[in-house]
Amino acid sequence: MLETKGKQTTIYLLFSLMIFMLVTNSSSTTESRAIPEYVRELPKALKGVCKVCHVRASGGPLNSYGDDFESSGRRTSALNDLDSDADGFSNAEELAAGSLPGDQDSTPTSKNKGINLYLLMGGASVLLIIASVAFRARNPPDS
Numbered sequence: 409m410l411e412t413k414g415k416q417t418t419i420y421l422l423f424s425l426m427i428f429m430l431v432t433n434s435s436s437t438t439e440s441r442a443i444p445e446y447v448r449e450l451p452k453a454l455k456g457v458c459k460v461c462h463v464r465a466s467g468g469p470l471n472s473y474g475d476d477f478e479s480s481g482r483r484t485s486a487l488n489d490l491d492s493d494a495d496g497f498s499n500a501e502e503l504a505a506g507s508l509p510g511d512q513d514s515t516p517t518s519k520n521k522g523i524n525l526y527l528l529m530g531g532a533s534v535l536l537i538i539a540s541v542a543f544r545a546r547n548p549p550d551s
C-alpha cells in the first residue's frame with residue numbers, strides 16, 4: 409500500500425511537471441505569434457495577453473483595438489488618444505492601467521483587467537509541484 413502511495417506521488421509530480429512544461433511552452437508560442445514590434449511596446453503586465461488585440465484569450469478575430477491598430481498602419485502612437493472600445497478611457501490610459509483597450513468590460517476602474525492566463529496557469533502548476541513535493545516530504549514512502 410505504501411509503495412502504491414509512493415508511485416501515486418511520483419505520477420502526480422510528473423503530471424504536474426508536464427502541465428508546467430506545456431504551459432510554459434504555450435506562453436512562449438503565444439508571444440512569438442504576436443507582432444514583435446508591438447509586443448515590445450506593451451506594458452509588462454499585458455505582454456502575451458492576446459485579448460489586447462483579439463476577442464478571445466487564445467487569439468482569433470481582432471477586437472476594436474486590433475482593428476484600429478491595423479487601420480493605423482500598426483502605429484501604436486496613433487492609437488493612444490483614441491478610445492477604441494468606447495468605454496470612456498483612452499487607449500493609453502487603459503494600457504497604463506493594465507486593462508484591455510479593445511474590451512468594453514475591461515476598464516482601469518474595473519476588476520476585469522487583462523490577465524495573462526498562461527502565466528496564471530504556470531504559477532498554479534508551480535504551486536502544485538511545490539505542494540506535491542511537500543506532501544511527499546511529510547509522508548515518505550517506507551523503504
Ligand SMILES: [Ca+2]
Pocket residue numbers: 493495502507508509510511512513514515
Ligand atoms: Ca476597455
